[in-house]
Amino acid sequence: MATSATLTTTHLSTFRNILDEWHQNRSKTTPTKGFLVPFEELQQSSKKDALKDVIVAFRTRPPPNEAAEKFHGDPDAQDAAETEAASAAVEFCSGITVTSAEPGVFFAHVPGMKWSGPTLTHKPYEADLAFGPDVGNEEVYQRTVVASDILSLALSGGVGCILAYGQTGSGKTYTMESVEHRVARDLFDQARMVGKRLVLAQGGAQASDTEAGDIFEFNVTFLELLGKHATDLLESTEEVDAQGNPVRTAIAVREDKVGNVRPNLISSLIRTSEELEELINKALSHRRTSATLRNATSSRSHALLTISIKNKLLPYADEGQLILVDLAGSERHEDSKDHDKQCMEEARDNNKSLMNLKECVRAKAKMAAEDGFVHIPWRSNKLTMLLKPIFDIESRQPSRAMIIAHVSPHIQDSVHS
Numbered sequence: 273m274a275t276s277a278t279l280t281t282t283h284l285s286t287f288r289n290i291l292d293e294w295h296q297n298r299s300k301t302t303p304t305k306g307f308l309v310p311f312e313e314l315q316q317s318s319k320k321d322a323l324k325d326v327i328v329a330f331r332t333r334p335p336p337n338e339a340a341e342k343f344h345g346d347p348d349a350q351d352a353a354e355t356e357a358a359s360a361a362v363e364f365c366s367g368i369t370v371t372s373a374e375p376g377v378f379f380a381h382v383p384g385m386k387w388s389g390p391t392l393t394h395k396p397y398e399a400d401l402a403f404g405p406d407v408g409n410e411e412v413y414q415r416t417v418v419a420s421d422i423l424s425l426a427l428s429g430g431v432g433c434i435l436a437y438g439q440t441g442s443g444k445t446y447t448m449e450s451v452e453h454r455v456a457r458d459l460f461d462q463a464r465m466v467g468k469r470l471v472l473a474q475g476g477a478q479a480s481d482t483e484a485g486d487i488f489e490f491n492v493t494f495l496e497l498l499g500k501h502a503t504d505l506l507e508s509t510e511e512v513d514a515q516g517n518p519v520r521t522a523i524a525v526r527e528d529k530v531g532n533v534r535p536n537l538i539s540s541l542i543r544t545s546e547e548l549e550e551l552i553n554k555a556l557s558h559r560r561t562s563a564t565l566r567n568a569t570s571s572r573s574h575a576l577l578t579i580s581i582k583n584k585l586l587p588y589a590d591e592g593q594l595i596l597v598d599l600a601g602s603e604r605h606e607d608s609k610d611h612d613k614q615c616m617e618e619a620r621d622n623n624k625s626l627m628n629l630k631e632c633v634r635a636k637a638k639m640a641a642e643d644g645f646v647h648i649p650w651r652s653n654k655l656t657m658l659l660k661p662i663f664d665i666e667s668r669q670p671s672r673a674m675i676i677a678h679v680s681p682h683i684q685d686s687v688h689s
């Protein structure tokens with residue numbers, strides 16, 4: 273049985289004691305194994321064999337500083353107001369336990385109530401990787417994007433996709449923006465290396481001055497999907513609506529006559545890391561944010577950055593694609609109850625598209641594991657239609673999806689998690 277928010281707050285100290293005891297017992301029985309390769313050795317590591325088509329990583333954010341301090345108890349907190357503030361803060365930090373490890377697991381500590389008093393059920397969830405609150409953005413990037421070799425896959429004509437998934441306020445944009453900037457930093461160096469190998473393989477002499485642009489052409493689009501409405505984040509506009517949000521041209525998301533989903537977006541030719549970085553900054557500054565109960569700067573939309581990579585040496589080869597997706601947050605009913613009608617509809621459409629995405633990811637993972645046919649319902653939603661290169665089983669292109677699932681540390685979110 274799940275408890276209400278009030279009940280959770282009332283029994284926080286009991287929950288904290290149960291949790292402390294659980295942590296003590298767990299450390300005796302299950303030593304944490306940690307990551308297979310230490311961070312310092314990651315760059316040299318060649319652990320790239322047997323990569324899966326779908327890789328899932330958990331990430332949790334640290335609680336705000338003052339909440340962490342209060343969680344460990346303030347013996348001097350005497351008055352009721354202080355205790356109440358401590359209780360409110362404590363809610364932030366006791367709902368889950370994520371230990372950084374590979375393979376990874378997170379425990380949701382689900383509060384409940386029995387005749388004998390408050391209880392916590394410790395539910396484990398497994399994934400390929402897990403990042404606790406102490407792991408920084410560079411390490412997350414190295415262990416996900418770099419270790420899964422997604423840039424090389426896209427440069428070799430495949431489709432690489434990185435998705436940040438999770439509840440609103442759980443840290444998706446924090447992760448994804450850092451991934452986007454690091455991809456901008458690394459893509460052209462990686463392209464130069466892949467390009468040189470290609471020139472050699474074609475019997476050409478390895479020219480030390482081969483540049484990424486000699487071999488590849490990079491075109492970038494940036495789409496925002498809010499509810500059912502798609503717009504182009506690279507479109508500049510001065511016009512704003514009654515809420516002060518920029519008014520942009522609606523973009524149709526549909527299959528064309530030959531089955532491609534190619535929305536009519538501004539496509540920018542990019543030649544250097546700096547140009548890509550500038551474009552990302554421009555698009556992100558256009559992204560709409562609004563305050564929600566859980567996040568003062570919630571994005572509330574899906575943002576898809578797509579880098580198409582044409583190989584100039586192999587004009588008939590498939591174009592590689594790198595798709596970086598900062599998904600809209602899933603919102604519980606309680607999180608959206610203060611929304612106006614339009615926001616409610618958007619939250620409902622967002623949740624629906626996320627459900628659909630989950631179905632497609634599960635079907636793709638099942639298909640990869642069983643090596644047989646599984647129907648992937650990617651046509652049911654605009655979001656999954658935009659991810660057709662990943663989900664279409666008729667596609668000849670190899671693909672890999674890395675899902676970074678963000679888990680809120682808040683105890684009242686454990687049921688949702």
Ligand SMILES: Nc1ncnc2c1ncn2[C@@H]1O[C@H](COP(=O)(O)OP(=O)(O)OP(=O)(O)O)[C@@H](O)[C@H]1O
Nearest residue numbers: 333440441442443444445446567570571572600601
């Ligand atoms: N790992 C982290 N370390 C430090 N701060 C973090 C971390 N993750 C998130 N934050 C901070 O938490 C706040 C919420 O994060 P963010 O906006 O990324 O959440 P979100 O999941 O994208 O939310 P929404 O779906 O509402 O847009 C931000 O202020 C962000 O800087």
